[in-house]
Amino acid sequence: MTFFPFNYERALAWLDQRLLRRLYTDRVRRLLLQSFPFWFASIVTGFVAVGYERVFVWAEQTSFAWLRREPLLAFGLTPLAFLVAWAVVQRWAPAARGSGIPQVMAGIELSNPAHHQRTGYLLSLRVAVVKVISSVALLLGGGVIGREGPTIQISAAIFRAINRLQPAGWPQLSRQIALVTGGAAGLAAAFNTPLGGIVFVVEELTQMHMARFRMAVFSAVIIAGLTAQAILGPYLYLGFPKVTAHAGWFLATVGLVALLCGLAGALFAKALLWLGRYRQRFATRAAQAGWVLACGLLMAGLAYAVGQEGVGTGKPIINRLLFQNDGQTPWYLFPARFAGMALSYSSGAAGGIFATSLSAGAILGDGLCRLGRVPAEDRNLLILVSMVSFLTGVVRSPFTAAILVLEMTDRHSAIFQLLLSGMMAQAVASLVDSHSFYDHLKHGFLRETMAQTVEPPAREPRTAQPENLAP
Structure with a gap:
């Protein structure tokens, strides 16, 4: 009994090629190219958030140390730290003052074709650097501040910068989604709270429908959080306190x-x-x-x-x-x-x-x-x-x-x-x-x-950007 000759290797190669062609469509390729810069920005955000956290802890412990040893130093160091922290902001980036969350909210609102050039005043890398320097200086001198709001602004600035650096022909997400996902990734990396980052976006940063940015936000939160966890471990911000959850009266x-x-x-x-x-x-x-x-x-x-x-x-x-x-x-x-x-x-x-x-x-x-x-x-x-x-x-x-x-x-x-x-x-x-x-x-x-003078862009604005990653 003779069998029809069959080349298994050639058949498997043909099936693999056929399957890959069906899976790797133009749409999938576009989605992957859109997502890659955001994944990279999420990794960068995770590293920056961890570095900022460690500098913040060092500054806080240093302030505790000098206050324990020489309390009278407060009357010299604290006013000086306040003045330096304020002067750095005034001189190089006025939009770096305060928390950073209102700046991200304003940037999201301005991230449209008519005003997107203005978001650099709120969310540039220079603002991010000044944010770190000013907040650390204030904390060293005994200021009562946190790093979570600043981390959100810094993260949004990172996402904006990477979004702007993409080549002209690269399939891109909208500027608005870049800022939204940056804010979510920043909060997730700062507190190790991925769900908190997602809920924060929906509740505070934007009123858009979740379908417009769900994949970008979810992936950014996961990658930034995993990056922070890879360095710090799967920590809890406050540990495991004993809680008795009562009901009734x-x-x-x-x-x-x-x-x-x-x-x-x-x-x-x-x-x-x-x-x-x-x-x-x-x-x-x-x-x-x-x-x-x-x-x-x-x-x-x-x-x-x-x-x-x-x-x-x-x-x-x-x-x-x-x-x-x-x-x-x-x-x-x-x-x-x-x-x-x-x-x-x-x-x-x-x-x-x-x-x-x-x-x-x-x-x-x-x-x-x-x-x-x-x-x-x-x-x-x-x-x-x-x-x-x-x-x-x-x-x-x-x-x-x-x-x-x-x-x-x-x-x-x-x-x-x-x-x-x-x-x-x-x-x-x-x-x-x-x-x-x-x-x-x-x-x-x-x-x-809106009161700031905006320099004309060095190159022509991008062509139309896709609005989302959602199917």
């Missing part, structure tokens, strides 16, 4: 704490806005420098009186309250941190309010627990609730706040209490101001950016 206590902390956060945001408006009265550089020095001197007095818990990000305070809670928290720590946050932010230097708001909420929640004689086993839950609520009162992103705290602590048993507290804090904060703190600042940055 205890939810009334949760609700009361959420309302009080949400109200405090909203009032803090109003105080920052009022200080910002008052600061605008100082028109000359000399008058502005005087304001900065006054802020630095007041901050020096707080640092001298309170010690190292009155300066820095506040993360050590959160860890102490969640894992030790030794009853050593003085009653004046919350107003001192409140004032320190306001003085540091209103100085005009770079620095965020995410981490500091979480620490302020934790201190306030602990104080309320002690005032209400809450049993020790229930305090951790209420401290987490107060962190979510205070942050929500400031930034008006209840789901982002709840998901961030959830991912920082891995306490999934408390998810409903955290979500409930965020919603209640949002409701009470809306009674104080219907707009978020970031929204107010975004409009200010939009006006400031």
Whole structure:
């Protein structure tokens, strides 16, 4: 019996070639070429976020060290640090001041064909470098700031730069999606909270439909987060605090704490806005420098009186309250941190309010627990609730706040209490101001950016860009 001769190797090669042709279509090739620069930007963001975090920790520990050894140095070093941090921003990148999130929001709004050249004022690499220098200088001198908002602005600047460097014929994503995904990747790498980064984009950065940018955001968050984890390991920002998640009547206590902390956060945001408006009265550089020095001197007095818990990000305070809670928290720590946050932010230097708001909420929640004689086993839950609520009162992103705290602590048993507290804090904060703190600042940055003179582009603008990666 004879068989028809059959060449298996040739058949397999033919099938492979045929299959590859079906899979690697022009659309797939375009999607891969579109995605590659964003994946590269996500890796860069992960490395930069880790490097920034390590420099930030070094600066905070250094400020603790000199404050422990020579508290009187605060009256010299703190005003000097405030002045240097402000001067660097004023001289080289005024848009680097403050948190960075309002700048990203304004950049997203301006990333259209008519105004996209102006986004460089808000999100250039020079702004990113100045952001790092100014925030580290302020922290070295005892400022009360965080790095999460700055990391988001730095990440968006990286994504914008890489998006602009692509060759003219390269299939490109829109400038708007570059900034959106940059912001998400920055938050994910800063906090090791990928879900928080995604929710933050949807809730805070943009009102676009998720389908427009889902693949870009998801891939950027995953790659930036994995890059940070490859260096730091699969860490939790706040560890594994013991939490007993009650229901029933205890939810009334949760609700009361959420309302009080949400109200405090909203009032803090109003105080920052009022200080910002008052600061605008100082028109000359000399008058502005005087304001900065006054802020630095007041901050020096707080640092001298309170010690190292009155300066820095506040993360050590959160860890102490969640894992030790030794009853050593003085009653004046919350107003001192409140004032320190306001003085540091209103100085005009770079620095965020995410981490500091979480620490302020934790201190306030602990104080309320002690005032209400809450049993020790229930305090951790209420401290987490107060962190979510205070942050929500400031930034008006209840789901982002709840998901961030959830991912920082891995306490999934408390998810409903955290979500409930965020919603209640949002409701009470809306009674104080219907707009978020970031929204107010975004409009200010939009006006400031539109007033800038824009240099004509060195080359012709790109041709039309595809809007998304979604099918």
